[in-house]
Amino acid sequence: MDAPTPPAEGCIVTERRGELLLIGINRPAKRNGFTPPMFRQLADAYTLLDDDPQLRVGVLHAFGAHFTAGLDLPSIAELMRKGEKAFPYGVVEPTDLGTPGYRRRTKPLVAAVKGITFTLGIELMLAADIVVAADDCRFSQLEVQRGIMATGGATLRMSQRAGLGNAMLHLLTADEFDSAEALRLNFVQKVVPAGQELDEALRIAEAIARQAPLAVVATRLNAIKAVEQGPHAAVQEFIATQQRLSSSEDAAEGVRSFIEKRPARFQGR
Structure with a gap:
């Protein structure tokens, strides 16, 4: 370049x-x-x-x-x-x-x-x-x-x-x-x-x-929290974060792509 x-x-x-x-x-x-x-x-x-x-x-x-x-x-x-x-x-x-x-x-x-x-x-x-x-x-x-x-x-x-x-x-x-x-x-x-x-x-x-953007951000932030604030603080977010992610359009697309055996097309919502 x-x-x-x-x-x-x-x-x-x-x-x-x-x-x-x-x-x-x-x-x-x-x-x-x-x-x-x-x-x-x-x-x-x-x-x-x-x-x-x-x-x-x-x-x-x-x-x-x-x-x-x-x-x-x-x-x-x-x-x-x-x-x-x-x-x-x-x-x-x-x-x-x-x-x-x-x-x-x-x-x-x-x-x-x-x-x-x-x-x-x-x-x-x-x-x-x-x-x-x-x-x-x-x-x-x-x-x-x-x-x-x-x-x-x-x-x-x-x-x-x-x-x-x-x-x-x-x-x-x-x-x-x-x-x-x-x-x-x-x-x-x-x-x-x-x-x-x-x-x-x-x-x-x-x-x-290529991965689901909301899940990428959530995963990144949780891993950083575990390093900076300890595992207990990171664990406290597991259920609420998973509930939010599993209700997203991307999570539904992830299931559809698995069933249809094709790459997922994530939109970040």
Whole structure:
């Protein structure tokens, strides 16, 4: 996929492919380092994914050789000192942390990462639901090397996925690790030859998009609740959620397609 020429501060490029929304990070001349306008546009893209009923799955990817080197610190430092975000209240927060004033994403997101995937890059992929990594990835959570702390979710999600000791190994040393280590730690779900990561992410996203949208969202949110609030909180939703889903048109279509031995045609209602 050819990258449109971005402005100097970079941009986020969205492309609709049927029920998928491709969300491309576009500042390859600066290793896709994130500036405030890029943050705002990324939040807008995630909000579009959630709000448009025609869209079912997002695919986060990057133009150029690298996913992202992380924050463009000179352009973002003043916001950090003020404790402000680069996007306004009311939009979907790309790191999906549940920060007061921001929305959480409900629809699934698949990320395709490659090359340099530092700091924010790791946090964006950990906030996605499924990650496909190229075998040339270089990962580093190096905030401590810059005198700051990772606040996009790494301190939470690394230990959730890999255990506290493994998280501390990478958070506190600012070391660089590869795709095989990321797979071992459950930071990514698949590793493919470089150049194939976006195709594989699209294949997975298309498979998700063929499923019943209401059931996909409900399943995703329940699994996240189990991780964040514990199994008991997730179990409390089982009966009410199943009642709601089983009364939907999609559930009726699922039964019909089973009886008629054909692929289901789900409408998201």
